[in-house]
Amino acid sequence: MLISAHVALWFLPFVVPLCCVVALNDLRHMRIPNWTMDLLGAIFVIVGPFLMSWTDYGWQLLHLPIGIGLGFLCYSAGMVGAGDAKFAGAAAPFVVFGDLSVVVIIFSAMLLAGFLTHRIAKYTPLRRLAPHWKSWDVGSKFPMGLCLGGTLVFYLVLGSQLGQTAPV
Numbered sequence: 786m787l788i789s790a791h792v793a794l795w796f797l798p799f800v801v802p803l804c805c806v807v808a809l810n811d812l813r814h815m816r817i818p819n820w821t822m823d824l825l826g827a828i829f830v831i832v833g834p835f836l837m838s839w840t841d842y843g844w845q846l847l848h849l850p851i852g853i854g855l856g857f858l859c860y861s862a863g864m865v866g867a868g869d870a871k872f873a874g875a876a877a878p879f880v881v882f883g884d885l886s887v888v889v890i891i892f893s894a895m896l897l898a899g900f901l902t903h904r905i906a907k908y909t910p911l912r913r914l915a916p917h918w919k920s921w922d923v924g925s926k927f928p929m930g931l932c933l934g935g936t937l938v939f940y941l942v943l944g945s946q947l948g949q950t951a952p953v
Contacts, residue, residue, distance in 0.1 A: 788948045789950075796941055866929065884944070898932075
């Protein structure tokens with residue numbers, strides 16, 4: 786992986802609680818609050834310069850408007866919800882461009898696991914553990930924040946273990 790293990794490790798304590806809030810809120814209310822995306826972007830903008838070179842920081846910061854733009858196009862085409870598109874855009878700076886294929890694989894696995902788990906829980910007595918979640922009753926819609934947040938966390942955990950190490 787091309788992400789620095791040091792960078793991934795430092796971002797984790799900031800990103801994990803936020804991704805948990807996103808996943809839980811999407812399951813409960815089928816909505817990702819705007820403040821979570823604002824905070825995710827602010828974490829990268831504030832913490833990033835302390836962890837990486839200005840060149841790397843600048844290039845990865847460029848992922849933010851590109852990610853938001855691509856998310857807006859996907860939302861406009863009806864492929865994803867607005868919150869999902871905004872969250873993916875806010876998470877984009879955390880991903881090193883060279884690791885994009887790894888992130889796509891992680892997201893695919895998370896999407897499959899999340900969808901199957903959600904549907905199994907929806908149609909079994911497990912649903913009684915959280916009977917008032919809106920995600921149970923929205924037809925074919927799915928709380929994508931569960932998978933998007935999980936993807937970012939898993940990418941950073943994997944990066945902290947398998948990422949580039951600084952030369953000695």
